[in-house]
Amino acid sequence: MAVAFLLLPLAGLMLRAPWRGLPDLLAEPAVREALRVSLVSATLATLFSLLLGVPLAWVLARTSWPGLSVLRALVTLPLVLPPVVGGVALLLALGRRGIAGRYLDAWFGVTLPFTTAGVVVAETFVAMPFLVVTVEGALRSADRGLEEAAATLGSRPLHTFRHVTLPLVAPSLAAGAVLCWARALGEFGATITFAGNFPGTTQTMPLAVYLALERDPDAAIALSLVLLAVSISALVLLRDRWLRAGVAA
Amino acid sequence: MTSLAARVVVERPTGFRLDAEVAVEPGEVLAVLGPNAAGKTTVLRAVAGLVPLTAGRVSVGGEVWDDPATGAWRDVADRAAGLVFQDYRLFPHLSALDNVAFGARARGSRRRTARAAAAGWLERVGLADVARRRPAELSGGQAQRVALARALAADPAVLLLDEPLSALDARTRLELRGDLRRHLTGFAGPSLVVTHDALDAFVLADRVAVLEAGRVVQTGRPVDVARRPATEYVARLVGLNLYRGRASATSTAGGGRVDLDGGGTLVAASGGPGEGMPAGARVLVAVPPSAVTLHAAHPPAGSPRNVWRGTVTGVELLTDRVRVAVAGAPPALADITPAALAELRLEPGSEVWLSAKATETAAYPDPAEPLEPKSAQRLEPKSL
Numbered sequence: 335m336a337v338a339f340l341l342l343p344l345a346g347l348m349l350r351a352p353w354r355g356l357p358d359l360l361a362e363p364a365v366r367e368a369l370r371v372s373l374v375s376a377t378l379a380t381l382f383s384l385l386l387g388v389p390l391a392w393v394l395a396r397t398s399w400p401g402l403s404v405l406r407a408l409v410t411l412p413l414v415l416p417p418v419v420g421g422v423a424l425l426l427a428l429g430r431r432g433i434a435g436r437y438l439d440a441w442f443g444v445t446l447p448f449t450t451a452g453v454v455v456a457e458t459f460v461a462m463p464f465l466v467v468t469v470e471g472a473l474r475s476a477d478r479g480l481e482e483a484a485a486t487l488g489s490r491p492l493h494t495f496r497h498v499t500l501p502l503v504a505p506s507l508a509a510g511a512v513l514c515w516a517r518a519l520g521e522f523g524a525t526i527t528f529a530g531n532f533p534g535t536t537q538t539m540p541l542a543v544y545l546a547l548e549r550d551p552d553a554a555i556a557l558s559l560v561l562l563a564v565s566i567s568a569l570v571l572l573r574d575r576w577l578r579a580g581v582a583a
Numbered sequence: 584m585t586s587l588a589a590r591v592v593v594e595r596p597t598g599f600r601l602d603a604e605v606a607v608e609p610g611e612v613l614a615v616l617g618p619n620a621a622g623k624t625t626v627l628r629a630v631a632g633l634v635p636l637t638a639g640r641v642s643v644g645g646e647v648w649d650d651p652a653t654g655a656w657r658d659v660a661d662r663a664a665g666l667v668f669q670d671y672r673l674f675p676h677l678s679a680l681d682n683v684a685f686g687a688r689a690r691g692s693r694r695r696t697a698r699a700a701a702a703g704w705l706e707r708v709g710l711a712d713v714a715r716r717r718p719a720e721l722s723g724g725q726a727q728r729v730a731l732a733r734a735l736a737a738d739p740a741v742l743l744l745d746e747p748l749s750a751l752d753a754r755t756r757l758e759l760r761g762d763l764r765r766h767l768t769g770f771a772g773p774s775l776v777v778t779h780d781a782l783d784a785f786v787l788a789d790r791v792a793v794l795e796a797g798r799v800v801q802t803g804r805p806v807d808v809a810r811r812p813a814t815e816y817v818a819r820l821v822g823l824n825l826y827r828g829r830a831s832a833t834s835t836a837g838g839g840r841v842d843l844d845g846g847g848t849l850v851a852a853s854g855g856p857g858e859g860m861p862a863g864a865r866v867l868v869a870v871p872p873s874a875v876t877l878h879a880a881h882p883p884a885g886s887p888r889n890v891w892r893g894t895v896t897g898v899e900l901l902t903d904r905v906r907v908a909v910a911g912a913p914p915a916l917a918d919i920t921p922a923a924l925a926e927l928r929l930e931p932g933s934e935v936w937l938s939a940k941a942t943e944t945a946a947y948p949d950p951a952e953p954l955e956p957k958s959a960q961r962l963e964p965k966s967l
Contacts, residue, residue: 483672485659486631486739487691497688499678 344562347528352552359556367534367540369560375538376448376518379457380465383514387465388507392495394466395473413463420459421527428528452529453536457518464517465510471501472501472506509572516568520561545558585644587741587773591629592638593622601625601797602639607741609775614776614788616808618816620903622797624796627743631666631776632659635666643740643773660689665739669746671730673718679705679720679729680714684749686737704732708766724755731766741766742774748783760786781820785809793817802805811869811947824915827949841868841944847912849939850888851946865949874943875917877907878936879927888941895933897925909937 428435484494522540529536546554601622628634662745695812726936764928783846785805793801793837801813928951
């Protein structure tokens with residue numbers, strides 16, 4: 335029953351797919367634009383997540399101070415927060431009149447909402463916790479003994495982190511990045527709330543699918559197929575990683 | 584060259600207190616021998632800087648690495664004490680070669696230079712052909728040698744080995760013990776080897792320090808520790824019956840008589856007043872089980888000077904002889920032949936006579952209770 339429940343919608347998608355017109359549909363400029371915006375912003379969001387998330391994961395896994403549990407709860411909040419609420423929160427914080435956004439605007443002339451940068455911010459906000467949680471777990475269970483061994487060989491903490499700790503958590507880092515990227519790619523609620531839906535700048539694939547469903551169901555199905563294909567490749571990539579990690583251990 | 588001098592005092596919240604003093608000369612190998620949880624590994628970790636001292640001091644070649652009293656502290660990475668961990672701790676993502684090259688790379692050597700030096704070290708430990716393998720693809724013995732090469736390649740001021748052979752099977756152990764001795768001899772600085780295996784300690788080390796419950800209870804050359812153990816633990820390791828007692832005033836000409844704490848008296852050919860053990864002095868008596876003979880009846884008067892009665896409590900077949908545990912005053916382990924066992928029909932509960940040759944019974948001062956003036960005074964009335 336459960337399997338049927340999971341598979342039925344996918345089967346529906348496949349059966350109703352306009353396989354013949356697929357190449358033409360995907361060649362449409364609007365679709366290509368949406369795909370481009372999606373891929374670029376999801377990739378950028380993943381990069382930012384890595385840049386900000388890895389140090390944060392390290393702090394969560396390796397330090398101990400009174401506010402740590404509160405911080406950990408805050409980090410995981412976007413995982414459970416409805417994305418739309420996240421979008422509203424981002425608007426209030428980083429919008430042109432937001433508590434931080436007004437200074438961004440006044441001092442740097444930067445406005446985030448309704449720009450591609452805004453999409454990246456929204457996706458990073460929603461997707462980064464996936465990376466942080468995965469990497470934190472890996473750092474926590476990584477063998478501290480190897481870091482000790484590195485230190486006795488004259489390795490300073492930064493060198494040890496780069497050449498011992500990071501390689502050790504590399505499988506989890508990759509898994510976290512793929513999860514993060516996939517989540518960013520599928521982001522809908524926070525994106526439409528914070529960045530809007532402008533073709534070519536902020537219209538990502540999920541937004542295009544939703545809009546297309548009203549005008550041209552076939553196009554919506556085609557776009558959905560593309561997203562499904564991307565998700566499946568992400569899953570295969572993950573499995574591959576996990577399998578290899580399992581063999582190495 | 585650098586010598587190592589350390590008084591390691593480490594207290595744990597559990598109430599365990601380690602207070603051990605070790606001094607190792609350049610080129611010398613000191614084995615710290617002791618049972619599990621005696622604090623052996625903590626001594627190494629404190630010297631390497633992985634555990635801060637509660638009190639005491641670690642100094643190497645006159646440079647103070649740790650001294651809580653003055654606040655002196657040198658970071659682990661700056662000490663670069665060559666520590667070979669019990670579980671080796673090879674980096675799983677690096678080849679054997681890059682594991683050995685790690686120390687040089689960490690200090691900024693170029694990859695090529697570091698690898699060339701590492702290849703030399705692998706060659707020296709006989710592993711040139713596995714340089715490209717990952718640790719997961721190495722046998723236990725190979726991993727041990729890579730770990731040793733890695734520590735030596737980092738050009739350490741001191742070499743610290745934690746149970747270097749304990750993770751290996753008996754055969755590999757036998758092979759590697761000799762090799763390890765050779766590498767230790769080749770190392771110019773002080774070496775500290777921690778082990779619970781008496782054989783490792785006696786083969787690898789120039790000197791042995793016995794550590795029990797956080798304290799050094801005996802230090803000496805391996806041969807002295809093996810012949811004259813100061814504690815039950817070492818006596819068991821080297822297979823000796825050990826008794827504590829006092830030198831008796833009624834010593835005979837041919838040897839010293841010792842009144843044992845647990846009851847009974849033994850006459851030892853060596854020791855006694857003639858060897859600087861005045862009557863009343865605390866002494867230890869060591870008797871090898873092979874020197875104890877069992878008889879069904881009181882043995883005829885002859886050369887054995889020690890004869891007493893006992894009850895068999897256990898019989899255990901060793902490879903070519905039978906070890907019999909006998910309760911009595913004093914209790915003893917006796918090694919007899921299977922033929923003797925059959926003849927005597929020994930089983931737990933059997934009454935037997937024991938005899939021990941005085942010539943194989945050694946008495947020596949108890950180092951746990953040195954003859955300080957105070958204790959000597961306390962003893963005097965008794966011996967008068």
